[in-house]
Amino acid sequence: MKISTKGRYGLTVMIELARKYGEGPTSLKSIAEEKDLSAHYLEQLAAPLRNAGLIRSVRGAYGGYILASEPSEISAGDIIRVLEGPITPVEGIEEEEPAQQALWLQIRDVVKDVLDTTTLQDLIQHDHREPQKEYMFYI
Secondary structure, three states, X not given: OOOOHHHHXXXXXXXXXXXXXXXXXXXXXXXXXXXXXXXXXXXXXXXXHHXXXXXXXXXXXXXXXXXXXXXXXOEHHHHHHHHHOOOOOOOOHHHOOHHHHHHHHHHHHHHHHHHHHOEHHHHHHHHHOOOOOOOOOOO
């Protein structure tokens, strides 16, 4: 399974909205400028996220987008499914040999579990964790 730019940029938008949760609407233009992304592309991603009930749009001079729920209630899986479709490592799992089918289903279940148990709150808190130690390798 490969996550396209739709999924990656959509997750980026949602993380930024989660960081600003409770501060009012955020424009996609400001996210695009901050992350060096296309504002037009982000607008295209906002429509399915809005239709799925994950974000709400606010009109007006100080309008933009806000999360429809708290960051702790929206999982990465919710976002990826809206933008990418079903989570599956390969197409046509049903047609595979039993041993391969079991492997693909196990991989699918592990990926789904990670995506469904990782919330936007988890992702924004990740920024505040202690930096990873760097390792020095000697040859």
